[in-house]
Amino acid sequence: MKRVVITGAGTINALGRDVPETLEAMREGRCGISELEFRDVERLAIRIGGQIKGYVPENAFNRQQMSLYDRFTQFALLAARQAVAQSGIDFTGALADCSGVVLGTSGGGLTTQDENYRSVYEEGKNRVHPFVVPKLMNNAAASHVSMEMNLRGPTFTVATACASSNHAMGLAYHMVRGGTCSVMLTGGAESMLCFGGVKAWEGLRVMSRDACRPFSANRNGMVQGEGAGVYVFEEYEHAKARGAEILAEVVGFAMTSDASDIVMPSKQGAARAITGALRDGGINASEVGYINAHGTGTAANDKTECAAVADALGGQADRVMISSTKAMHGHCIGGTGAVELLACIMALRDGIVAPTIGYEEPDPECALDVVPNEAREADVSVVLSNAFAFGGLNAVLALRKA
Amino acid sequence: MSVKDRVIAIIAEQAVLEPSDVTMDSTLEDLGIDSLGLVESIFAIEEEFDISVPFNANEPEKSDFDISSVASIVAGIEALIAEQKK
Structure with a gap:
């Protein structure tokens, strides 16, 4: 069995736009949870979340990309770009053919679904944009990462609700450990902070209205966040041979x-x-x-x-x-x-x-x-x-x- | 703006060109508009003129809507407007 190491990491979440910003916030114990801002939020009982504020997708994506990328796909791509840049890997030739992407997501393009259901049900429109399906599908993020990075091997999405990312990273680990792939991009992305997304969670009555206080006796529920994390999982000898910096080893x-x-x-x-x-x-x-x-x-x-x-x-x-x-x-x-x-x-x-x-x-x-x-x-x-x-x-x- | 100018503006935007670069005998292929770009253009045209364009990407040749050039698209849209806005 091969050894598997992590040689790149990327993220965007309510704490930061990249790994250094996020780790600094974690070190300082900063809270990224704030008042939610989106259409119809006043109709929700739950109005807080770990929302990524001040995010301007146009700074990272052109108009054609924007028409195809739901928010969760954008997050996955931003995190993947950081991870690949840190790892210093260039996916070409045989390496590209046997490297892939396994990403977790639960809701996929939920914001796209929400906006378009609103448009046809609430506003009575009878026409939707032609890219609704490729934008909302759960594998959109994994596919766009594969396209942008030229990863031509096994690529798919895992959906196991709140365990999706761990299942995804576990499968990527197995694929590198078993020798199927030398390198996998893996992690997950989610963006459910829209009216329908939060309203559905509200129905379950497990959400806190004021704060997330894990393990504290006065805890009163979860608070939703959004974002992505993507990692480069690489076979140890492959990473060593190219002198890559190893962030950690995945061992079990x-x-x-x-x-x-x-x-x-x-x-x-x-x-x-x-x-x-x-x-x-x-x-x-x-x-x-x-x-x-x-x-x-x-x-x-x-x-x-x-x-x-x-x-x-x-x-x-x-x-x-x-x-x-x-x-x-x-x-x-x-x-x-x-x-x-x-x-x-x-x-x-x-x-x-x-x-x-x-x-x-x-x-x-x-x-x-x-x-x-x-x-x-x-x-x-x-x-x-x-x-x-x-x-x-x-x-x-x-x-x-x- | 005339129907022609409005259609050209939509096609130019899709092709990321200036409207002056889109001529009546240009084909969508000349303009670099692929199959996704085509359905997106048709959507934009439907929105602009509030008409329904009968186009099935599986059998474009069977459609009454001729997409072989900018001129044929403009003519098709003028006909649809006349028909659907009666």
Whole structure:
């Protein structure tokens, strides 16, 4: 089996327009959640989110591109450009033919759907722009990344709700580890912050009206975010031969299904994914220094996740640091694992553990070291990134210091 | 503006050209408009004139709407306006 390393990273999210800006915000424990701004927001009960403000797509894309790129595709392309630039890879010839893209998304071009449903249902228009379908389809982002970067190998989209990005990155890891591909671009993108997107979530009654406070006893729900994270996953020898800078090594991955409830999380399903990732990576629980939690800030997730971590890590659960960066960038749904992997890389490379901000009151059901409110310096050699989706689908990645 | 000038403005915008660069005997291919550009132009024309253009990208040759040149497109649109705005 091949070793798999990360040689490039890119992002755009409510905390920053690129990786350095995002990591700085995470170090400082800055909150990117603000009042939502879009049409009909006054008809929503939930009016906050990790929205990317002051974003001018015309600065990055020409008019023809704009007519084809939904907001989630734009985010994916911006992140992919950064990741490829950092890795220094040029995709040509045989390398291009066997390199691909696996991206996660949950809603795909939801903004495009929302705008066009409004146009035909509410405004009674009988004509829509001809690119509605290629713009809204869930694989649009992966396809446009493949086209822009000339990646001609396996390219597809994974949709497992809030675990989409982790599933995507896990599959990309498998493809490089198994030798199918030398290089994969992977991660995820999401942009659901439009009237219909937030209204649907509102219906479920799991959203907070004021803040995301993971693990805090007074938490009252999740806050949605948007954005993308894209990484270059590269076979170790390939990266070494070209002298690439290695950000971290991907060493383990596991996915499980709760097979029980469509929305309520299961401790067993989550714990099996965590132990599975440790087993896959040949990792002792005692080596795990940091876990980027799924940590949505809902009553159910956070206590179930803490119980699962305690079960899977045993005594190490009392020593491990676990934080949820969703309190800063919001829950980026299908793109969230990709944005959150940045905190994992920061812990390994910079020795800085991102905090769980908004933490106000200890919850006896979340009695782990959740790195409350302030970042911490620590020497961490192995990290995990948890994602536990609606549908009972769990995906956990393990990374090791390069 | 005449129908002709309005159609030329739409086609020129799609082709990222000046209207003066679009002549009546230009073909869409000459102007660098591909199949997606064509359906986008038809959409813009429908919006501009509030008409419905009978065009199926699967069988353009069977359509009454002739897209072989700018002149034929303009003529087709003038006919559709006359027919649909009665």
